[in-house]
Amino acid sequence: MSVKLGVPSKGRLMDKTFQWFEKRGISLARTGSDREYAGAVTGIDGVDLVLLSAGEIPRELAAGRIHLGVTGTDLVLEKLPLWEQQLQEIAPLGFGHADLILAVPKCWVDVDTLDDLDAVATAFRAVHGHRLRIATKYHRLVRDFLRDAGVADYQLVDSQGATEGTVMNETAEAIADITSSGETLRANHLKPLSDSPILRSQATLWRSRSAPVTAAEKRTVEALIERVE
Numbered sequence: 001m002s003v004k005l006g007v008p009s010k011g012r013l014m015d016k017t018f019q020w021f022e023k024r025g026i027s028l029a030r031t032g033s034d035r036e037y038a039g040a041v042t043g044i045d046g047v048d049l050v051l052l053s054a055g056e057i058p059r060e061l062a063a064g065r066i067h068l069g070v071t072g073t074d075l076v077l078e079k080l081p082l083w084e085q086q087l088q089e090i091a092p093l094g095f096g097h098a099d100l101i102l103a104v105p106k107c108w109v110d111v112d113t114l115d116d117l118d119a120v121a122t123a124f125r126a127v128h129g130h131r132l133r134i135a136t137k138y139h140r141l142v143r144d145f146l147r148d149a150g151v152a153d154y155q156l157v158d159s160q161g162a163t164e165g166t167v168m169n170e171t172a173e174a175i176a177d178i179t180s181s182g183e184t185l186r187a188n189h190l191k192p193l194s195d196s197p198i199l200r201s202q203a204t205l206w207r208s209r210s211a212p213v214t215a216a217e218k219r220t221v222e223a224l225i226e227r228v229e
C-alpha cells in the first residue's frame, strides 16, 4: 500500500502545485495521454499521485480515501463544517490567492456595504414580491456570513460556474464568488461590496486525520511533511 496524495487534475492549481513540490525535490507528473488522469511521484518512495477535481479533494480527505491533498481553503471550509476534526492544515502554498466576496451591479450606486445590501433586500422584497437572489456555489459560507451580518431578506440561487453572468441573465440580482484580479467582476458590470471579504483563500496542503495508515505509510507521510514544511 502507498500514501495517496490528491492534487487538482487541471488548470492553474495543478501546474502551481507541481512547481511547488518540484522546488522541494518531489516531482509530480501526469503520465499517459493528455486526457488520462494518471500520474506519478518521484523523489520520495511510497507516494501515489491521485488527480482529482479541486472541489472533491475535501471530501476525499475527510473520508480518508487520500492521506494528503492540495486544495483551496474556500473549498475545505465550504464543504467540511467540522474541518478541524477531519483535517490538519500542513502548509499554505502561497498561490491560488482569492477572496470570496459579495458583488452587486455597478449601476446600484447607493449600494456599497452590507448595510446597504440589507436595505435594498428589504425594499426589493416589498416591490417584487420575492427575495433578492444571490447566485453562488458557496452556500454554507455565504449563509453563515449573512446571518452574522444580520441580512435575512435574500435567497440563494445555486450557480456552479460562470456565476458573474447570472445577473446579466436575470437569474440573480447579486452574486457571491471568488475573485482575484477582479477582471471577471468588471467585465460583467459588477462591483464587490466594500466590507471585508467573506473569506480569504489560498491553495493549502492538508492531511487527513482519518485515512488508515500502516506504520510504514505513517513514516512516509511524516517524511513528506518534513520535506515540504
Ligand SMILES: Nc1ncnc2c1ncn2[C@@H]1O[C@H](COP(=O)(O)OP(=O)(O)OP(=O)(O)O)[C@@H](O)[C@H]1O
Binding pocket: 011, 013, 052, 053, 054, 055, 056, 071, 072, 073, 074, 075, 096, 097, 098, 178, 179, 180, 181, 201, 202
Ligand atoms: N481566479 C482565481 N484565482 C485564484 N484562485 C482561484 C481563482 N478561481 C478559483 N480559484 C481557486 O481555485 C480552486 C479551485 O477552484 P474551482 O472550484 O473553481 O475549481 P475548477 O477550476 O472549477 O475545477 P473543478 O471543476 O475540477 O473542481 C479554489 O480553491 C478557488 O479558490
Ligand SMILES: O=P(O)(O)OC[C@H]1O[C@H](OP(=O)(O)OP(=O)(O)O)[C@H](O)[C@@H]1O
Binding pocket: 160, 161, 162, 163, 164, 177, 178, 179, 180, 181, 182, 183, 184, 185
Ligand atoms: O477575479 P478574476 O481574476 O477575474 O477571477 C475570478 C474568476 O475565476 C474563477 O472562475 P474560473 O475561471 O475558475 O471559472 P468558473 O466560472 O467555472 O468558476 C471565479 O469563479 C471567477 O469567475
